[in-house]
Amino acid sequence: MNGFFEAGPAATAATWVGALVTLAVWSYLAGERRLLHVAQLLLAGLATGYLALIAIREVLIPQLIEPLLSDPGAHPDLVIDLVLVGILALAPWLPRRIVAVPAAAIVGGTAAYALGGAVTGTLLPQLAAGIVTADSGPGGAVSGIVGLALTVPVLVVFLHGVPRGRALAGVAGIGRWVLLGGLGAWLGFLIVSRLAILVERVGFLLGDWLGVIR
Amino acid sequence: MSEARRGVGRGRRLPRGILPLALIAALAIAWLVPQLPFLSLGGGAESTLGDDLHVAIGSLPDQPNVIVDMDPDLGTYPEIRYATRAALADLMAVGSRVAVVSFSTEGRAIAVAEIARLRAAGAGPDRLVDLGFRSGGEAALVQLTGQPLDRDVSGATSPVLDQLQERGGGLGAFDLALVVGGGDMGPRSWIEQVEPRVPHLPVAAITPTFLLPQVQPYREAGQLVALAGTLPEAVAYGASVAGGGATSGPERVPEQPPNALAILVGMLVALAVLLESGMSGLVGGLRGASRGRRG
Amino acid sequence: MRRSIYAAVVTAVGIVILADLVVANPALGSVAGFLTGLLVLLAAAAAIAGALTLLVRHSGRIARGTDRAGSLAVLVGMTLVLVPGLLPGSAGADAPAVRWVVAALLAPLVAAIFALLFPLLLSAARRGLRLRGRESGVMLAGAAAVLVLLLPIGGEPGAWLASIAAWVQAVPVAAVFRGMLLGVAAIGALTAARILLGAEGIDE
Numbered sequence: 001m002n003g004f005f006e007a008g009p010a011a012t013a014a015t016w017v018g019a020l021v022t023l024a025v026w027s028y029l030a031g032e033r034r035l036l037h038v039a040q041l042l043l044a045g046l047a048t049g050y051l052a053l054i055a056i057r058e059v060l061i062p063q064l065i066e067p068l069l070s071d072p073g074a075h076p077d078l079v080i081d082l083v084l085v086g087i088l089a090l091a092p093w094l095p096r097r098i099v100a101v102p103a104a105a106i107v108g109g110t111a112a113y114a115l116g117g118a119v120t121g122t123l124l125p126q127l128a129a130g131i132v133t134a135d136s137g138p139g140g141a142v143s144g145i146v147g148l149a150l151t152v153p154v155l156v157v158f159l160h161g162v163p164r165g166r167a168l169a170g171v172a173g174i175g176r177w178v179l180l181g182g183l184g185a186w187l188g189f190l191i192v193s194r195l196a197i198l199v200e201r202v203g204f205l206l207g208d209w210l211g212v213i214r
Numbered sequence: 215m216s217e218a219r220r221g222v223g224r225g226r227r228l229p230r231g232i233l234p235l236a237l238i239a240a241l242a243i244a245w246l247v248p249q250l251p252f253l254s255l256g257g258g259a260e261s262t263l264g265d266d267l268h269v270a271i272g273s274l275p276d277q278p279n280v281i282v283d284m285d286p287d288l289g290t291y292p293e294i295r296y297a298t299r300a301a302l303a304d305l306m307a308v309g310s311r312v313a314v315v316s317f318s319t320e321g322r323a324i325a326v327a328e329i330a331r332l333r334a335a336g337a338g339p340d341r342l343v344d345l346g347f348r349s350g351g352e353a354a355l356v357q358l359t360g361q362p363l364d365r366d367v368s369g370a371t372s373p374v375l376d377q378l379q380e381r382g383g384g385l386g387a388f389d390l391a392l393v394v395g396g397g398d399m400g401p402r403s404w405i406e407q408v409e410p411r412v413p414h415l416p417v418a419a420i421t422p423t424f425l426l427p428q429v430q431p432y433r434e435a436g437q438l439v440a441l442a443g444t445l446p447e448a449v450a451y452g453a454s455v456a457g458g459g460a461t462s463g464p465e466r467v468p469e470q471p472p473n474a475l476a477i478l479v480g481m482l483v484a485l486a487v488l489l490e491s492g493m494s495g496l497v498g499g500l501r502g503a504s505r506g507r508r509g
Numbered sequence: 510m511r512r513s514i515y516a517a518v519v520t521a522v523g524i525v526i527l528a529d530l531v532v533a534n535p536a537l538g539s540v541a542g543f544l545t546g547l548l549v550l551l552a553a554a555a556a557i558a559g560a561l562t563l564l565v566r567h568s569g570r571i572a573r574g575t576d577r578a579g580s581l582a583v584l585v586g587m588t589l590v591l592v593p594g595l596l597p598g599s600a601g602a603d604a605p606a607v608r609w610v611v612a613a614l615l616a617p618l619v620a621a622i623f624a625l626l627f628p629l630l631l632s633a634a635r636r637g638l639r640l641r642g643r644e645s646g647v648m649l650a651g652a653a654a655v656l657v658l659l660l661p662i663g664g665e666p667g668a669w670l671a672s673i674a675a676w677v678q679a680v681p682v683a684a685v686f687r688g689m690l691l692g693v694a695a696i697g698a699l700t701a702a703r704i705l706l707g708a709e710g711i712d713e
Binding site for chain 2: 530538542545546548549550551552553556600602603608611612615616619620622623627628631634635636638639642645646649652653656657659660661662663664667671674675678679682683685686687689690
């Protein structure tokens, strides 16, 4: 079972179930869609159930329920949390004007983390990394210039709505082709990743399940 | 096109699914063939692939504290499982105290399995602590930067956490953060949310190949101190750790790398498909241009 | 009125969290810490809402006779994980029964579906790359170059390919995707700023 469960009868049973599930999903290749449909829905149930389980056991109980039950007076902030958590958990059945408050908090927090992280974690350091410094050495300078020659046109492609003269439009045109080449490279990386998973699954069927390879 | 020619075309169409099934059969045959000497997924013995992660872990101080963010995707984890288990073995071999945390559902499922595996292999509570699942993505990461880490997932203390308290107790008490990515949370989240708040904590990463374009700029900018970001790098790193010789305990790498011949077969099939579609596109374009000239 | 309360909460939460990033102030840090903790708990609440919604929807479908097999699969999946995980005395995600369900069903299902993506990806690429000659040719060249550079060949040729691959990753790939990263980060930052300032009309 590739280590997801310790050796023994339970692991053997898990291997057999896993192999049958794999073959059921792959029956799609032979034109059988119903098994894949049921498998996808089973997966949705498993994943949703698992997320709910860890949300309850590893977040809500230790961070909210247990502190409130042990000493409610010491955690007045958690009372506010409890009310908002309750509202969001029952969101599909509550009026929108009530659900709007916790939903707005999530939107505001997500936007703030995205903005702060993008500026301090990506924009500023990556702009600095794109600069070719005087002490780069000849190899570093060539790589830096090549890098800059590729980065700038691609960045210009993203500047939608910015007025472009002929020079900038020309750079954007070059950037479009460079971006296409980059996306092609990304397709190549994606192919390698998906191939590795298919190879591993075939190895699981032959090794862990059928035992014909070690 | 005439009826006769259309009929011939239909008669020659292959049964549905025969090509993908033939591909799977070819991969299965490749698995059964003994190892071929000229094939190597990790770039060969002379290659320096994967060295930076090995060096990053090897240069940690004595008995380092390392936090491992286990957030791969169950679908893509098979690609990096060999490197991830090698990294955990590597950390155990250098005497690390490891804290494992996850911010995604599938990452948590994988973390539970890997922690159970390490405990069964002999990693005790003085070496390994489970910090559990944190919901909320970036919010949970930010919360982690400001929290004293004094309780594990079951609410208990542990020797690892006690040792962290002596160094301040938060993320700043760690010597390295190793991010195993592949899902929504990964190296980028750590770089954007943790680095601005805990700037002296080095971040290393193991990610599947398809994420390389997203993480390579961070590696080149030095925001990641080490990265195993492609299949060859991951395999090379895993092989270098497995070559260290541990045959038992949590220092052992209990995994084999993917079959190189099967990977080669798959990549050649992919190349053939891409080139065939490129040739078809080219021929189609030339035909269209010539029809345009005649018209 | 509803829109102004919503916008006010969005802006207030966002400003406090952003300010805490740049200003070291204990009171501000305390409020930001409360908000961060609240967001963590709200994310867990959203997971509960998702599970409840799925439970109600698929129970209704079974009662109405719509796709009973599929809806039953959803409910069986949820039950297989939630019951052993939430039982009193259970270790939750670390309970042997839950770990078995992950090993036997969850992990193989996801891996099998992802493994299917390789032939499907090739099929889609084959159809897509035939459409537009020059653009497809450039994309194809990029994909083919990566596949060649990552071929699992050993010995001297393998080391030579690996060193070229390392340079390609470090220079052109990093440069192109740095440009993309900067562009996406800039657009993301602008969008986030517009949301916080209420300029982006989010449907409540």
